[in-house]
Amino acid sequence: MVQEAKASCRGKWYLPAGRMERNESIVDAVKREVKEESGLDFEPEALLCIECHAHSWVRFTLGGRIVGGALKTVAEADRESLQAQWQPAEKTKLLHSVELRAHDVLKLISIARRWYGGGKPYRGTPVAVGHVSCSLRLVVVRESSTGCLEGLVRGGEGGPRLPVSLFTHYHEGGIQAAVTKTLKGCGYEGEFRVVGVVHVEHVGKAGWRDGFCLSLLVRLPPPGELEVGGATRWRWEKVEGECGERVRAALNEDPPGCATLIDLTSRHF
Numbered sequence: 001m002v003q004e005a006k007a008s009c010r011g012k013w014y015l016p017a018g019r020m021e022r023n024e025s026i027v028d029a030v031k032r033e034v035k036e037e038s039g040l041d042f043e044p045e046a047l048l049c050i051e052c053h054a055h056s057w058v059r060f061t062l063g064g065r066i067v068g069g070a071l072k073t074v075a076e077a078d079r080e081s082l083q084a085q086w087q088p089a090e091k092t093k094l095l096h097s098v099e100l101r102a103h104d105v106l107k108l109i110s111i112a113r114r115w116y117g118g119g120k121p122y123r124g125t126p127v128a129v130g131h132v133s134c135s136l137r138l139v140v141v142r143e144s145s146t147g148c149l150e151g152l153v154r155g156g157e158g159g160p161r162l163p164v165s166l167f168t169h170y171h172e173g174g175i176q177a178a179v180t181k182t183l184k185g186c187g188y189e190g191e192f193r194v195v196g197v198v199h200v201e202h203v204g205k206a207g208w209r210d211g212f213c214l215s216l217l218v219r220l221p222p223p224g225e226l227e228v229g230g231a232t233r234w235r236w237e238k239v240e241g242e243c244g245e246r247v248r249a250a251l252n253e254d255p256p257g258c259a260t261l262i263d264l265t266s267r268h269f
Contacts, residue, residue, distance in 0.1 A: 002037040002072075003082040004101055011082070012101040015108065016042075023206040026126045030062050038084035039076065041068035044125050046259070049111050050197050050214065052175055053264040058212075060200075061108050062125065063115055089113055111260050118255020129201035131211035136178055138163040139198060140186075141239065141247060142220040149244050150236040152186060160237065167214075174265025179218060186234045193219050196258035198250050217250050217258055 001013045018033040020026070027044050034042035042064055049061040072084045088094050089109055100106075115121070139162060140152035153160035165182040167175065175194070183192060199215035239247050250257040 001087045001098065002084045005077065005079055005082050009101045011099070013087070013098040014101040015105045016084075020204065023204060025128065025204045026060050026200070026202055027062075028204075030060070035069065037072070037081040039069050039072035040066050040084070043067045045120065046115065046123050047125060047197065047200055048115055049108055049260040049262065050200070051262040051264060060126075061111070063112050063120075107262070111256070114255050121252065121255045122250070122257055124199070126200040126202050126212075128203050128205075129213070130203040130208040131201060131213050132209045133211045134167045135211070135213045136165045136167050136175065136182070137199075137213055137215040138165070138179065138182060138218050139215055139247070140183070140192075140218045140220060141251075142236070143222050144236070145223055149239045149247060151239045151247070152234055153237050154186075154234050162215075163234075175216075175261070175263040176265075179216065183218075188220070191221055194261055194263075195219050195251055196256065197261050198258045200259075214261075216261065217247070219251065 002016050004010055004012050004014060016034045016037040018029070018037070020029040021032075024032075030044055031042055034040055043066075044062040045064040046062065047060060048063045051059040051061075071086075072081060074083045077083060087097050089112075091106055091110070094100075094106075094109070138152075142150055144150050151162075153162060155161075163182050163186055165178045167178050173180075179192065179194060183189070195217040197214050198217045200212065201215075202210075202212035204210055238244075
């Protein structure tokens with residue numbers, strides 16, 4: 001935890017955090033912020049949570065390990081922070097130990113504890129793939145009546161494709177509405193659950209577009225009735241082998257098998 005130096009919350013405590021800078025990747029940003037505010041060298045290992053508010057911001061939370069540096073002391077206080085300390089991660093003890101700048105970090109710490117406590121069940125940081133806009137790629141799965149795992153794909157040149165939806169700051173209803181609209185375009189209007197985020201693509205470097213793509217794991221209840229053929233051209237295909245094992249692992253909830261998604265626009269997930 002770091003002790004804030006900003007006048008609006010001076011002396012209160014928070015996780016290392018901050019805004020990304022222009023021409024900066026997500027991984028570079030988290031390394032820089034941890035170093036500036038805590039004095040520690042941080043190596044990200046996994047994306048733990050993504051919080052989205054469609055009309056203002058997206059926040060990425062990463063977990064990893066300390067590979068060097070030293071905790072910032074009061075003598076090293078600057079405009080970034082006053083000091084850094086290890087504090088108890090258990091909610092009651094943390095609240096008793098320090099005054100938090102905001103309680104939103106309690107949810108993030110809880111997610112991180114489940115990931116660390118579960119033996120770091122998944123790894124992976126954002127992949128350097130450039131995007132012109134902000135989009136959602138849907139990995140839609142269901143279990144067939146025979147217990148086989150199936151994924152929703154669309155045929156075409158270049159092989160099967162997954163559903164994709166543009167997601168902008170002006171998308172009314174946030175991610176929930178975007179997923180609902182995309183599934184409707186595939187011929188499905190029933191219930192669904194966004195399990196989490198399995199993949200993120202973003203570059204952010206100079207000369208690249210600053211868009212990103214979130215790959216969301218979406219689970220439909222069996223039998224997940226969906227029109228196939230006809231106008232939609234969407235179909236179910238078996239998800240087998242290594243790919244099937246990875247998807248089943250990502251569907252786990254305790255410990256979590258993929259990054260948590262918190263949609264603050266619609267208060268879903």
